[in-house]
Amino acid sequence: AQSVTQLDSQVPVFEEAPVELRCNYSSSVSVYLFWYVQYPNQGLQLLLKYLSGSTLVKGINGFEAEFNKSQTSFHLRKPSVHISDTAEYFCAVTPLSGGYNKLIFGAGTRLAVHP
């Protein structure tokens, strides 16, 4: 079975500051990793995903994440945030094997960007 821990439930940050949202996972098998963003009253939008290859993944809106297998982490970063980045961010995993599999989500991190 897999589990995902998002270490911060809320992250306040000032506009134009850098931000890191932390995600750790547990799994006995290799996994695919994802970050999704949810703006108020909207569904989930894929920010980025790690499937294989380079451990540094670049996504939309200037976000990037680094897969660290030894630390079982997939932290999300942005060097300079905007007010419009205020949203809920979810880390998720799914196992590589076995065909189609459900996504296992973390509890989410609420990013609040202040002027």
Place this chain on the structure above:
Amino acid sequence: GAGVSQSPSNKVTEKGKDVELRCDPISGHTALYWYRQSLGQGLEFLIYFQGNSAPDKSGLPSDRFSAERTGGSVSTLTIQRTQQEDSAVYLCASTEGSNGYTFGSGTRLTVV
């Protein structure tokens, strides 16, 4: 269609009534998932369909919840005898392969 479509976008129902929530996946996607997001909570897996295989119902919270998927496309999630704790946003996702899940905008269910 271009994305996953869910209807209605909002539903207010009286406690004890039955509700049906609809999901139209992306054309050609063989896997379809339902999740529930309660206020201030993460996403809770409910059920998933993949092709003609038996659905994985392991996440359904009670026997008041059921879902079907007709013709390998549209899915309906039915909640019978709704309770206030059923109030949540119900999200549907579809995928072709494990590397890309597309979510709909959700149905916000309020049980009064």
